[in-house]
Amino acid sequence: MKHLFRNFIASLRRSTAILSTKYTTGGNKIVDNDPIVDIENPFEKEKPQCILCKTKIVPNYKNVQLLSQFQSPYTGRIYGRHITGLCKYQQEKVEKEIVKAQSAGLMATYLKDPQFFKDPKLFDPEKPLRPHQF
Ligand SMILES: [Zn+2]
Numbered sequence: 001m002k003h004l005f006r007n008f009i010a011s012l013r014r015s016t017a018i019l020s021t022k023y024t025t026g027g028n029k030i031v032d033n034d035p036i037v038d039i040e041n042p043f044e045k046e047k048p049q050c051i052l053c054k055t056k057i058v059p060n061y062k063n064v065q066l067l068s069q070f071q072s073p074y075t076g077r078i079y080g081r082h083i084t085g086l087c088k089y090q091q092e093k094v095e096k097e098i099v100k101a102q103s104a105g106l107m108a109t110y111l112k113d114p115q116f117f118k119d120p121k122l123f124d125p126e127k128p129l130r131p132h133q134f
Helices: 002-021 051-055 064-068 088-103
Strands: 022-024 030-032
Touching (some): 064 088
Antiparallel strands (some): 022 030
């Protein structure tokens, strides 16, 4: 008789333990106190993205001001990928659009248009992301 009573108490405790994890507050909203298991890894590193992919800017030959930021102000040369840090796809796209703009007569070839000299500099060619080839 005594152990029956003890079993009953134990089962009651178990049921209240289950109750304590899921209870209702006010209305019918169920509040779950169980730890959240299937969340994204908060320590996962951010995927490295180039500046054009991050801002979702599509280079276009008509946007000469943007393209001129990838050009050296002294020689008009297009900065390499080791300076711009662009991904291969975007670098090729920028180079293609610059050539297109130059052949359309919108953009200078051997110098940067002086009206874009005061534009914010996206990269420092003196401090490339990867060392220069030369
Ligand atoms: Zn990219």
